[in-house]
Amino acid sequence: MTFNDVAQFLVVVAALALTVPVMGAYMARVYSGATSRLERVFRPVEGLVYRACGVDPESEQTWRGYVTSVLAFSAVSVLVLYGIQRLQEWLPLNPAHIGAPSAPLAWNTAVSFVTNTNWQNYSGETAMSLFTQMAGLTVQNFVSAAVGIAVAVALIRALSRSRTATLGNFWVDLVRGTVRVLLPVAALAAIVLVANGVIENLNAPQLVHTVVGARQSLPGGAVASQEAIKELGTNGGGFFNANSAHPFENPNGFTNVVEIWLLLLIPFSLAWTFGVMVQRRRQGIAILAAMALLWAGSVLPAMALEAHGNPLLGPGINQRASATVVGGNLTGKEVRFGAAPSALFNASATATSTGAVNSMSDSYTALGGGVLLVNMMLGEVSPGGVGSGLYGMLILAILSVFIAGLMVGRTPEYLGKKVQAAEMKLIGLYILIVPACVLVATALSLSLPSVRASLLNHGAHGLTEMLYAFTSASNNNGSAFAGLNGNTTFLNTALGVCMLIGRFALIVPVMAIAGSLGRKGRIPDSAGTLRTDTALFATLLIGVTVIVVGLTYFPVVTLGPIVEHLVTHA
């Protein structure tokens, strides 16, 4: 890695250090119902929505009411998005006259965007009309993100309140998150992107005659607006097939860093929001530190591995970076970013459940690709998706407290809330659901010869392709080893089921835990309380994350990336 590669990493760190406390404090105000300086803009818009939906913004819901609303809203979202795709031929804004995607593909895409996964089995340029991209996909980019944050905020309220039956109002959290957090930041970011060359228009593909007289169609679309929320909402579904590798999505080294910052902003900031809302800022910083160290611990090795290059290319190929050579493993990467900053993007995107790529993960070095895979396997907590990252990490924090409690023989408690059998059963469920889904589905798919035909690469790399797909779907990431052809009836359906399980089979236990913790009173800290706002606890939390979640996958990672690495370097 060159000095310049490290400098770009530090630029991202510095940008986050400056913005996370501001954004975190702002979100704490938004979700505590505080008024804003733009109240005159926000309130009438929100009032209109509440009245149309018959929602009383002053009322609160129990955990059951809250989670019922989450599920109902998501179910309706899947149906509507499915309908928009299947009817796009007859809907407006389809200048390229694109037909309807097949039923399995439309189902996969609908589930994918509603669960904030954004796995894409279609090619954006040719499969979705501008209307579907705007009124279907962009909408879910916003609301699926707002749903994730809402669930996290409900869990924060359960921890910050004492003996409460209610955890806030889902509809209010959804609307305030969309209107006050996501929309303004996305709009500002979109303008920055356009200023750097990301397109924003409603044109059909434009035919030009190139310098040598060939024909080239340049695509159109409201790309910048979708790009901004794609990163900010940790969605990741690209307007184009090549996602953020496409120059119209990510034109230069500056937009590359802006997009990386955008996708990390809310997941990290929510840890800060947590600290503010439980009125113990250090608690938030401990969670933030664990997330940040896990992130840096995966991003830096991935950058170094990709900058090092592919040893199999031989001595006739110059992969060593210099003032004139863009070095590293450049297959599937753009020269304007460079190898290490490409890995910085992809590793951040897999650590945040964004799943966007600015380079093709399938062509990463064996271990570089392995880092991306492990990022997702950790359950998306480093820092994870918007909302899902924080609630995932809080669940692991409670588990850490429990494990530490067992070691020292004390009743475990987190933020003064006793952790008891009811919560631990739900946490056990939470921990097991995703690995079970990933491993069973991967094994099943690889045992079917017709499904194996979808693999592009063979041997250990082929295993990684399939494992990557189900890991990505079940963890709601959406990142792909794009060599796998997922657009088959079996994979569309199976990946869709995994996405639903990975989202809602986790949200329900999280909300049940929130309901249970909310009802408890707060025990005052004593000399015997395990402090959860220290460096020691952050270290414990990292250890629990790596051991409990990560090691579940160790055997299968050995058969995939590790075997491939050993073969490559033999």
Place this chain on the structure above:
Amino acid sequence: MMRRVLRASLVMLLSLSVLTGIAYPLVLTGIAQVGMPGRANGSLLYAHGRAVGSALIGQAFTSAAGQPLPQYFQPRPSAANYDALASGGTNLGPSNPVLLRSVARLARAYRAFNHLAPGTPVPVDAVTTSGSGLDPDISIANALLQAPRVAAARHLSRARVRALVQRYTQGRILGILGEPVVNVLELNLALDRLGRH
């Protein structure tokens, strides 16, 4: 109770769709079209008054038969054939024999085309496909190795072509972000303009 929740869900989705799916992109498209129309519409480049492509999207400089033209700087190989409606990479894994054979073949072709001695190290960007298949740029080393061939084909001095390469080299943004690269389409358009005078 369930009916009420489903109704609220549907109305909520529709209201938020109007806000985020229609108002948001349309307002931004309006701002972009008024404030930055050139960039919002694809950063087009013109020659003889007509658009010949986008500064951001690579294009092929080959003959009708698909042979690379020596008088033009050649972009990176593309898995998408520079079809801007079919962006993507090869997705070949690092140990895939297809990738390794393709890199070796491309390196041989690059050396032959640019009259380099066998075994001359070739910059990796010249023999690998990009992620988008539309990479508009090449590394400086790649451009400098091509410069003598282009100069010969155009009967220009090598120094003149090298100076042009230098002029169309884009440095790192703010001195830190990204890599220094040469935009192939801009450079080739500049060469064509030289030829006319």
